Amino acid sequence: MRRAGAWQVACVAAAVLCAGNFARGQTIDDDVMVYGKVKRPPVLTLDPFEGEISLTNAYENSNSDTQKSSSAQFEQRLKLGTGGGVISKNAIAWKGSITLGLREEWNSTTGSETQSSWGVLHEYDLDLSLFPNSMLPSSYWARRGENYINRSFAALLRQEQTSYGAQVSWPNMTLPMYLRVYHVETVQQELNGTNPFTLSQDTVEYHTETMIGDRQKLSLDYQLTTGETNGAGEAEELGSQHLMVNHTLNIDPEGRYTLTSRLDYSQETGFINYDRLRIDEQLTLRHTDRFETYYNYSADYQSYPTSETLTNSLTGGFTHRLYESLTTSGRVGYSTTERSSGGASDLATAYLNFAYAKKVPLGRLGAFLELGYATGTTGETGTAQEVIGDTETFNDPLPIVLTERGVNGSTVEVFNATGTKKYVENIDYRVRQFSDRVEIERILGGDISPNETVRLNYDIDPLPGYTQTTSTFGFxxxxxxxxxxxxxxxxYASYRQQDQSISTTDPDRLQPDDSQTTLAGAEYEFWKLTLTTEAENRDSTLSPYKALRFSARYVDRLGPRSRLSINATQLFLQYPDEDAEAQYTQLSGRFDYDFTREVRMSVWAATRLNEDSRFGDTLAFEEQAEIRWRHRQTEITGAVRHTYVTSSSSGDSTSFLFLLTITRRF
Known part of the structure; x- marks a missing residue:
């Protein structure tokens, strides 16, 4: 074999070097080589700037029986935003905007002179991402913004919110996790500076999960929050932590038999004070595609400021599906509860349900049959029992009803769903005590929103010991x-019956509730209408009532430029034992019209009438109109809003708002 000459070796070496340089040049996006040199990208890249200038004028006038106030504001804002990267956007990427401006305010209230003030306003929205495609990506943010909050039948709220934080992730295939730390500060008040509310919170969150072999999954979540709140003149230090550990084991390779374990620990301090530890174990056995059973054990420990409770529960159940038409389900359970305040209890339950669904001529038929039985004994309680953080939801327009025996209505406190804001009785809600229940009514024009979920604190008065047996039947x-x-x-139609017996030393305080409830209704969708009517009659030894419900919804696209929706609901209630009646009527509508592609208008209105022979009447109106004109980079928005509430129990209140915003983007 002939050996390569020196010139051949030199040619091969030169080719390798050239190929290496060429490959090196290709690693840089769109690099250009000139005579063997690589044009390197800039270390810092900057996206084109975007910005806007805006002018906002707001005027609001609010009147009530006790106070009259007016507020005017004029704001001028300049916003600039951009983004970019360092080295490359796969290394360090960032984007952000900053807004600076001036605000002038004029406020006046009854009995005081008009006060004027001015100040500097600022907003920002900054995001930074470090090595997003690496094994340890992280992100950082800082935001501050202002916005307006519309409250149902109430004056407008101005909200300022500031937040900043960071998140570090480890996207490992075996053990992914992330750690998030952030701070949020919220300030809310009406335009005239009244009704202030502040909330400041610091939060740490951690999450991880892993697969143990092919059949087990383990996850862990932890959150720690501290902060403080101040509203309605009441300040409170807040704190909470929540730890949840979940473990799932597929016993067989097909995943038909599953064991699920959960540990849930939570603690809250502040308006709501409690410690809770709950452990759940559930075994689910899918014997066939149509038959499965489950077995559950739970231990629930709750510690309150003056009492402790421990509940142990065992539950077993099954579900059987016969073809596609009949589903049978049932469960049995037994639980024991120990209380430091006395009143230990045990409860045994059984439930059986048959659900039938079948395609029939012209449609589909569904039917059900249910049977239930429960028996239990509760010991005498020597002191009042605390209920802390009970979660309830308003079903507007109806009140929240607490039917547990012995609830003391004078001890009820209402908070938002997170427990960070305390609502004010007789301003946001009112409590009514009955012999067999407690009702919590949302006041129109207050801070509680329609259909809002809230949390409650209340006491249960000492009760004598009793044994209670309840059987239920329904179809x-x-x-x-x-x-x-x-x-x-x-x-549709249904019938439900409850038979109850109570054995106690004080039958006047603890009376059984036997009831028969019939319900019949119809729903009809045709053309552009949806109509519903429903009649309910509850014949009860404690709290009988009759209800008649109507609702209608109309939705129509009147043309290529207009849309209309109207909603109407009406509810009639009769309480025979109290010789009382109540009627709730609500009507709302919205109309949108596009004059051109640049000019759009929206009109929205609602009215609400509550009539109650026991507690008086309330009438509320709310109307709002908005017109928006946008041409290229210029936008003008004008809005007017009016609310009016008159109540025989809380008097009259009204508010009027005018808002004009002019924005120019560049």
């Missing part, structure tokens, strides 16, 4: 037409 059916002249019509 019902629903027929839905899917074709023919009655297409989309649904008819």
């Amino acid at each position: 019902g059916a629903r027929y839905t037409f899917k074709e023919g002249p009655l297409e989309n019509l649904a008819l």
